[in-house]
Amino acid sequence: MRIGILGNGNMAEALGTHWVRAGHRVRIGGRAPDKAAELARRIGAEGAGTLADVAGFGDATLLAVPYGSALDVVRAAGTALEGRVLIDCTNPVGPGFLLTTDGGPSAAQRIAEASGARVVKAFNHCADSVWRLAPPAVPLCGDDEEALETVRTLVRDIGGEPLDAGGLERAGLLEATTAFLIGLWLSGQDPRAMLPVPPTAV
Numbered sequence: 362m363r364i365g366i367l368g369n370g371n372m373a374e375a376l377g378t379h380w381v382r383a384g385h386r387v388r389i390g391g392r393a394p395d396k397a398a399e400l401a402r403r404i405g406a407e408g409a410g411t412l413a414d415v416a417g418f419g420d421a422t423l424l425a426v427p428y429g430s431a432l433d434v435v436r437a438a439g440t441a442l443e444g445r446v447l448i449d450c451t452n453p454v455g456p457g458f459l460l461t462t463d464g465g466p467s468a469a470q471r472i473a474e475a476s477g478a479r480v481v482k483a484f485n486h487c488a489d490s491v492w493r494l495a496p497p498a499v500p501l502c503g504d505d506e507e508a509l510e511t512v513r514t515l516v517r518d519i520g521g522e523p524l525d526a527g528g529l530e531r532a533g534l535l536e537a538t539t540a541f542l543i544g545l546w547l548s549g550q551d552p553r554a555m556l557p558v559p560p561t562a563v
Contacts, residue, residue: 362514365390365419367412367434369400371489372450373425378404379492379519390415392437417441421448421511422478428453428461428468435476446508447478448515450485453536458544460537467533469502479508482532483516486539496521502532 362385366373369391377400381387387406390413391397397409409415416422416438426434428451435442453468455461462468473480481503484492491497499516501523503509513523526535545552 362386362421362511363419364388364515365415365417365422366406366425367391367415367422367438368425369393369396370425370427372484372492373423374400374404375489375492376423376425376450376484376519377406379496380515381405383518385515385518388415388418390438392434412438413441416445419445421446421508421515423448423450423484424472425450427451431468431472432475435472435478438476440477443477445478446505446511447472447476447480448484448512449480449482449532452485452539452543454540454543458540458547460533460540462533462536467529467536469529469532469536473529479503479505480529481505481508481512482529482535483512486535486542492519498522498524500524500526500535502526502529502535504529 364380364385364387366377367390377387381404389397389401389406389409401409431451449469449472451468453461469480469482483501496519499521516523542552
């Protein structure tokens with residue numbers, strides 16, 4: 362599969378490394394060409410390019426930038442994202458671990474509107490360090506079945522398990538859950554304690 366990655370930070374490196382190892386063709390795009398090219402060399406991707414070039418390259422495109430710059434990045438990609446599978450792993454989390462999108466559409470819905478892409482919310486609920494080591498189950502929110510199936514494949518290719526979590530209108534719930542979890546993690550709490558494994562029915 363051809364995968365374009367918009368961004369050259371930690372999430373781009375963590376997920377891109379897995380996909381290169383799985384045999385996918387990966388290209389990196391960023392607003393800083395030297396950084397994009399360096400990441401491409403580091404993970405063994407086939408190259409780097411402009412945001413528009415990389416957005417138009419992939420069978421799927423990963424948006425791996427901070428949410429504060431996400432809308433600017435998809436607009437800079439121009440029409441290249443229209444109709445394409447776009448994976449949104451952004452988190453609109455501000456001070457106090459509150460959503461910066463509170464009271465309005467989710468980050469994923471705003472990105473879909475700005476890009477014209479078939480957006481699937483995924484990979485946003487854990488930090489890059491988790492994806493590098495032991496990928497967990499991955500909730501997916503999206504409206505397009507073909508796009509969802511593409512992302513399910515990419516989840517399995519990094520060793521994770523896709524979990525269908527509903528349409529894109531539910532992405533805001535996933536974003537809010539992630540904001541809550543981040544607050545717990547960074548205060549030294551263990552969110553896993555909230556979800557004990559139920560006893561096996563006899």
